[in-house]
Amino acid sequence: MQVTETLKEGLKRGYEITVAATELDAKVAEKLKEAQPEVEMKGFRKGKVPMALLRKQFGQRLLGEAMQETIDAAMGQHFEDSGDRPALQPQVVMVDGDNWKEGQDVLVSMTYEALPEIPEVDFKAISLERLVAKADDASVDEALASLAETAQDFADRDEGAAAEEGDQVVIDFLGKVDGEAFEGGAADDYPLVLGSGSFIPGFEEQLAGVKAGDEKEVSVKFPEEYGAANLAGKDAVFSCTIKAVKAPKAPELDDELAKKFGAEDLAGLKAQIAERLEAEYKGAARAVMKRKLLDILDGMVSFDLPPSLVEAEATQIAHQLWHEENPDVHDHNHDKIEPTEEHNTLAGRRVRLGLLLAELGRKAEVEVTDAEMTQAIMAQARQYPGQERQFFEFIQQNQEMQQQLRAPIFEDKVVDYIVELADVTDKEVGKDDLQKAVEALDDE
Template sequence: MQVTETLNEGLKRGYEITVTAAELDAKVTEKLTEAQPEIEMKGFRKGKVPMALLRKQFGQRLLGEAMQETIDGAMNEHFESSGDRPAMQPQVNMVDGENWKEGDDVKVTMSYEALPEIPEVDFSDVELERMVVKADDAAIDEALASLAETVSDWKKRRKGTKAKEGDQVVMDFVGKVDGEAFDGGSAEDYPLVLGSNSFIPGFEDQLIGEAKEGEEMDVNVTFPEEYGAANLAGKAAVFTCTIKAVNEPVAAEINDELAQKFGSDDLAALKGQVAERLEAEYAGASRAVLKRKLLDVLDGKVSFDLPPSLVEAEANQIAHQLWHEDNPEVHDHNHGNIETTEEHTKLAERRVRLGLLLAEIGRKAEVEVTDAEMTQAIMNQARQYPGQERQFFEFIQQNQQMQQQLRAPIFEDKVVDHVVEQAKVTEKEVSKDDLQTAVEALDDE
């Protein structure tokens, strides 16, 4: 077997690998010899089938396996000896494959872009500032008020007042299609919150600004084509509604009783829990700001060649994502080619550079994502599919690409933590508004 270099330009590499016919034949013989003791064939005892007959029966199939294994072995040996790490899957092509026949040498070309040598970075001179926000009384009171709204009571509006969005309408109704009442289309004393979208599209809209206590009104709607009941799908219906009450929402009082509804002993305990939650949210936002500052510093500290294929792939992904953000009505990918701009390429270069740097830092520091961390990440994602958690788990287990998508951000955050531990970090107490401004600035960059 012979490996000849054909290209060495920047990060681009090219090689020609030649596997002789004799090497392939020896590999096939080796495989047949290994399998011979277990093979049974009519007219021969187990393990006694002649080699010539085995070669005739299985040689052609084993030749392909031998060819693949030999080439894979040559590639692995090359990467081990050269120390190269390909940026993407190497391109391997058989030379004159259409004319190749058994007994010929095999020649393949291999090309790839090598990952660059990434310089060591001294983190001791990295200076960062962590924004710290304490949960003040105003923020706690605001959060408590929001909690109180989630357990709001209802207060009857003055008779004659028209219902508003967010109000609760208590009513009797009878639904008819073609003048005939249908099963499930009637109810008494039904409490409907306007704007909840719990009824057929268009139903609640006709009550908003019109429904008044003591009045009767008709609501005209059309069942959706995909409605669950086939006898109603796509049909026009009239609901005769008798409005018995119009109620406005009234937030619950902020007291010990409210606290107990949320599992706290009293209001003081609830305030403590709210403060902890708020400060955890502030800490998360502060970490995002700190991480961006760190990445900016690291981006300015290193410079190395970037694999063009990685930059191109990242630029295309950025352009594609931004195009969909500008065209939210398009949900598929049948939109033709999206041209990348200089801005896309510049951002892609930053992402690739930082991605390679963080990956190298993590590799040298032996940063790993644990099974427990992966399980937690999968569970967090699975919550987005209520009732289908098990199917989601099975999907992730069978999909290496999805596993990598979940693992990558965890790995990156662990590497960032590793770097922050070695940097000089000072804390600065700021207001919630200052932190919010810093977070909003992240989206503008």
């Protein structure tokens, strides 16, 4: 076997691999010899089929296997000897493949872009500021009030009071289409909040102004895309009896409210809220510090980038941004989207930082554990209620999806590793200042 360099330009590499016909023939003979003891053929005892007959029967298939294995071995040996790591899967083409005949040497062309040499980074030279925000009483009270609204109660309005938007009306109703009642179209003592949008469009608006004891017929039209095909697009009439009209009542911020949210008392609920807020603040502060770290790293290192990776990243960025600007287009049946200079610049930054973090993580032996992957998969699976098991199995069988989940976990672990070694100073700030720092991330 012979490997000859044909291209070395920047990160681009090209080689020709020559596999001698005698080498292939020897490998086929070796495979036939290994298989011979187990082969049975009419007219011969097991393991006694002549080699010439085996070659005639299985030679062509084994020749293909031998060729692939030999080329793969040559590529592996090349990467081991050269130290090159391809940025993407190498392109391998059999030269004059259409004209090749058995008994001839095999000539293969291999081209790829090598990953660049990544310079060393002095982590101790990195200075970072970590924002620290505490959950003050005002923030806790604001969050408590917001939480209390989800447990809102209603109290009966004065006798004869008319229902307003935001009020709760307790109704019995019976719906009919073409004079016939339909399944799911009736209920007793149903609490409906006007303006909630929980009923068919136009239903709630017609109950504005009703009073307890009123009888009201509500005429509506089911939407064309309604879930029940037998009702979609149909006119319906609902006979409603108004049992009560209730106004929203601000909940009492007391121990009883706390118990509704699983706390022993109000003090316990406030402690839980403070803990949750500080966890949110910590996550926001980490995002701010991570961006600063990436900016610092981007300015600290410089190396050649594989053009194919930058081009692929720029194309993905352009495509994603185009769909964000055209949310009504859900498929990919549109003209090719050409990346702009801005897209190419952003792609270069992402590729550079991605390669840098990958190399730093490799040298630090950072790994994503099975437990971390399982946790990430389960978090994603919760977005598909009732189909968690199917989603889990889908991820297990899909290497690309696994990599998409693994990549951000790996990146965060590498960031944590760098932060541990960097010079980090804590700075206490208020919630508003932290919020401004987070908002500034979107502006950059």
